[in-house]
Amino acid sequence: MSWSWAFALEILPALLDGLIVTVKVTLISSVFALVVGLSFAIAKASRVTWVRHPVLLATEGIRRTPLLVQLYFLFYVLPDFGVLLSPLTAGIIGLGLHYATYTSEVFRAGIESVPVGQWEAATATNLSPYHTWTHIILPQALPPMIPALGNYVIAMFKETPILSAITILDLMGEALAQANFNYRYLEPITLVALGFLIVSLCSAAIIKILEARLRLENG
Amino acid sequence: MTSSSSYSGLEEASSKPHLCGAAKRGSAAVPHHSNPDRPETPIIEFREVGKSYGTFTILDKLSFSVRPGEHLALIGPSGSGKTTILRLLMTLETVTAGEILIDGRSLNREERSGKIVQASEAHLRRMRAEIGMVFQHFNLFPHKTVLENVTLAPVLTSRLSKEEAKNRAFELLDKVGLTNKADEYPARLSGGQKQRVAIARALALQPKILLLDEITSALDPELVEEVLSVITDLRNETNMTMLLVTHEMSFAKDFADRVLFFEQGKIIEDGPPAKIFQEPDHERTRSFLRKVIAAGQRV
Numbered sequence: 001m002s003w004s005w006a007f008a009l010e011i012l013p014a015l016l017d018g019l020i021v022t023v024k025v026t027l028i029s030s031v032f033a034l035v036v037g038l039s040f041a042i043a044k045a046s047r048v049t050w051v052r053h054p055v056l057l058a059t060e061g062i063r064r065t066p067l068l069v070q071l072y073f074l075f076y077v078l079p080d081f082g083v084l085l086s087p088l089t090a091g092i093i094g095l096g097l098h099y100a101t102y103t104s105e106v107f108r109a110g111i112e113s114v115p116v117g118q119w120e121a122a123t124a125t126n127l128s129p130y131h132t133w134t135h136i137i138l139p140q141a142l143p144p145m146i147p148a149l150g151n152y153v154i155a156m157f158k159e160t161p162i163l164s165a166i167t168i169l170d171l172m173g174e175a176l177a178q179a180n181f182n183y184r185y186l187e188p189i190t191l192v193a194l195g196f197l198i199v200s201l202c203s204a205a206i207i208k209i210l211e212a213r214l215r216l217e218n219g
Numbered sequence: 220m221t222s223s224s225s226y227s228g229l230e231e232a233s234s235k236p237h238l239c240g241a242a243k244r245g246s247a248a249v250p251h252h253s254n255p256d257r258p259e260t261p262i263i264e265f266r267e268v269g270k271s272y273g274t275f276t277i278l279d280k281l282s283f284s285v286r287p288g289e290h291l292a293l294i295g296p297s298g299s300g301k302t303t304i305l306r307l308l309m310t311l312e313t314v315t316a317g318e319i320l321i322d323g324r325s326l327n328r329e330e331r332s333g334k335i336v337q338a339s340e341a342h343l344r345r346m347r348a349e350i351g352m353v354f355q356h357f358n359l360f361p362h363k364t365v366l367e368n369v370t371l372a373p374v375l376t377s378r379l380s381k382e383e384a385k386n387r388a389f390e391l392l393d394k395v396g397l398t399n400k401a402d403e404y405p406a407r408l409s410g411g412q413k414q415r416v417a418i419a420r421a422l423a424l425q426p427k428i429l430l431l432d433e434i435t436s437a438l439d440p441e442l443v444e445e446v447l448s449v450i451t452d453l454r455n456e457t458n459m460t461m462l463l464v465t466h467e468m469s470f471a472k473d474f475a476d477r478v479l480f481f482e483q484g485k486i487i488e489d490g491p492p493a494k495i496f497q498e499p500d501h502e503r504t505r506s507f508l509r510k511v512i513a514a515g516q517r518v
Binding site: 120126140 | 344350360376
């Protein structure tokens, strides 16, 4: 079997559609994973037991089970209980929640790296817990976390092919559809790999730039 | 307060009643509305305060009180509980027994629907408004400029507008001699300069009580003087109540109108510096001072 440029060109538009879906899902899930992950981390740092314990239990549960199982749960099991999610919604929630448990560990480590003296100074200057987080702790904790968080975003991006299991036509989904229809796998799968490689490399570069800029801003 | 003496916890520690130091020195700073039958409310009162970590007890039934405007030096060997006292007052630690009163109001307890309960965060925030603290390791906010370090809290706690806070910050930076560093980040300052910024930051909230926790211990010797001179000015120019935990005996002697000598969480000696440093009642105090002198300090 030899490479056919004609076939590659023919399926390219469909694959680009898939790539757009992949990037969109990654971006939305990333925001979800970051926001929820930060909330998890703050809850895990809480002194209140009934806040800390349920969150610890939930995050451990999600982190220690496969994403594919969780996606099946959201998309195929929940409807039995009357909760109907579109493939995209289920995919974003599944991917976002799963990675929120990982990002929450990054956030937790970053928060713990801020010296205790900073908390004490915030207390001594009578800042509210909210202001302590937003003005003292997070601005110091976030910049060193950027590389680790960025890596998780790229990992999520690379994990999106799994979403084709719940009928999302992402890059992989489109490629599989084309391949199955034409009985040719070489071009579709090669193009999928190339697509992922290009976007991953670009994202890594963006994260590097972002990190450098944040470090600069914080002296 | 039931007794006319403000030193309610000293029966065991000292047989002789002391005159209040503040009444003798720096009397201009002490309001004189007290009459012998109703002594004025102490600004700080410890009532049988206990603090322990698990099975380790650092303070046990500690009682003493401080009059408004007094300048207290807390001295004693490491681990004797001096710093813990300041940390309890700043609510960085929680009292495990007894009660602390600030200006007659309980710091660690509050009344809610007729019941006395552990103080909530909201109660603690109200009480902290009266208290400022300067730390051994400065604890400046490294991502904020010197000016922002000083203006941040007054603005965020909505006590001052941005403009007012800035004006006050410049006044305070002027007082500590650092107006030219206003836009620098803390990393660019010397230890002595950092500590002077930290003093300005604490003062920006206009506390009634200032807690100074070994503020020169982390400094190179040649930088100690610039910080102490700022404290001396504060002592002479304001009527703040000041509690100083220190290992600098000669400074404690100049600064304080009353000295408490601690050992193992107990007040062993309580009186004016002239007495504590020259003719202490207890052998333990003498041996502590001898050791300090042997280590090269002038007293």
